[in-house]
Amino acid sequence: MNETTGGIDLEDEDAGGVIKKFMFVNRKAPYGTIYALEGLEVVLISAAFDQDVSMVFMDDGVYELVKGQQTKAINVKNFSPTYRALEGYDIEKLYVERESLEARGLSEDNLIVPVEVLSAAEMGALMDTQDVVISF
Amino acid sequence: MKFGLMVNEGPYTHQATDTAYLFAKAALEKGHKIDRVFFYHDGVNNATRLTEPPQDDRHIVNRWTKMAEEHGVDLVVCIAAAMRRGIREENLAPGFRISGLGQLVESGIRSDRLVVFGD
Numbered sequence: 001m002n003e004t005t006g007g008i009d010l011e012d013e014d015a016g017g018v019i020k021k022f023m024f025v026n027r028k029a030p031y032g033t034i035y036a037l038e039g040l041e042v043v044l045i046s047a048a049f050d051q052d053v054s055m056v057f058m059d060d061g062v063y064e065l066v067k068g069q070q071t072k073a074i075n076v077k078n079f080s081p082t083y084r085a086l087e088g089y090d091i092e093k094l095y096v097e098r099e100s101l102e103a104r105g106l107s108e109d110n111l112i113v114p115v116e117v118l119s120a121a122e123m124g125a126l127m128d129t130q131d132v133v134i135s136f
Numbered sequence: 137m138k139f140g141l142m143v144n145e146g147p148y149t150h151q152a153t154d155t156a157y158l159f160a161k162a163a164l165e166k167g168h169k170i171d172r173v174f175f176y177h178d179g180v181n182n183a184t185r186l187t188e189p190p191q192d193d194r195h196i197v198n199r200w201t202k203m204a205e206e207h208g209v210d211l212v213v214c215i216a217a218a219m220r221r222g223i224r225e226e227n228l229a230p231g232f233r234i235s236g237l238g239q240l241v242e243s244g245i246r247s248d249r250l251v252v253f254g255d
Contacts (some may be wrong), residue, residue: 008238018245035144035255038177038217045237049245130246134142134252 008049021052023127024109025135026061031076036064040082047089053084054081054093054122056101057115061136065096065111083113097123138169140243144254148180148189148194153182156253157199164207164253172210172243175232177254178219181210185229197229204231212239 010109024043028035046053057065064080069076088090089129094115101107101117108117145152160170173183187197203209211232213223218234225234244250250254 007235008242020245022241022244034177034232040239041242042176049239049241051241051245089210132250133243134240134250135254136144 005061006033009124015079018053019050020131021054021129022046023054023130023133025056025058025127026064027059027135028064029051029060030080031071031074032063035136036061039080040079042136043091044089046080053091054095054126055091056095056097056127058070058097058123060100060107062096062100062104062111064114065094066106067110067112067114080101080112086113095123095126137163137249138246139163140171140240140250141173141181142240142250142252142254143173143175143179144177144252145180147187147191149178150255152253152255153177153179154194156251157196157203159251159253160203160209162238163208164209169206170209171200171247172239174240174243175211175213176217176240177235178221179254180213180221180223183213183218183229183232184223184225184227185246187229201231203231214240 024039026036026039030036043055065071065083069078080125094113096115096117097120099120108115140162141156143153143156145189147153163170182197182200199209206213212230213234215234
């Protein structure tokens with residue numbers, strides 16, 4: 001099995017050449033459940049497929065990007081530095097929902113990566129343009 | 137239409153896996169194609185042949201196996217999620233196979249719709 005492409009031989013890819021808009025919607029807090037961590041693993045694999053990838057952070061998902069996460073006391077790895085590495089995978093479209101930030105007393109300054117802040121209505125319109133939406 | 141499915145929750149604990157199965161069944165009955173069902177997060181627990189529900193309950197695992205046998209549906213379990221949860225080749229139910237996350241992305245690329253079942 002090819003590690004970087006998650007079991008797919010890209011040379012044999014029968015959908016080769018097709019570029020779809022993939023949107024990964026992160027809605028859960030980073031710790032407490034595994035959704036955020038395993039979700040990020042999917043995003044990293046998708047980078048190998050040369051698709052048009054974007055990420056959305058909304059609801060408690062906005063906490064995934066908050067600066068200064070400290071997880072030692074709960075014996076869980078702090079994986080938030082991985083979001084900074086996304087740029088190296090050419091995943092640069094990160095969208096955060098304004099209402100979710102405001103409801104939690106957060107602003108763009110609290111986040112570890114540069115993002116584009118969109119209203120719920122704008123986010124809805126953006127989702128409407130996607131081919132594949134996977135939410136965690 | 138060609139559908140890809142993603143199942144993100146464990147059997148019996150959560151409705152998602154039942155809904156995914158019923159969706160797949162209804163789609164097949166209408167003449168659509170189910171390209172692949174990809175099991176992720178606790179969804180990998182749909183694939184263990186050690187599952188033994190009470191006799192008066194539905195057998196979720198065997199139901200998937202039967203669907204694979206009758207309709208050639210490709211049941212793929214994520215290897216990383218499976219290893220975390222003790223799902224391995226040795227306890228895999230018939231019809232399932234273990235592979236990587238690329239199988240999910242591939243299904244998203246080549247299906248007309250990718251439908252996600254989970255919380």
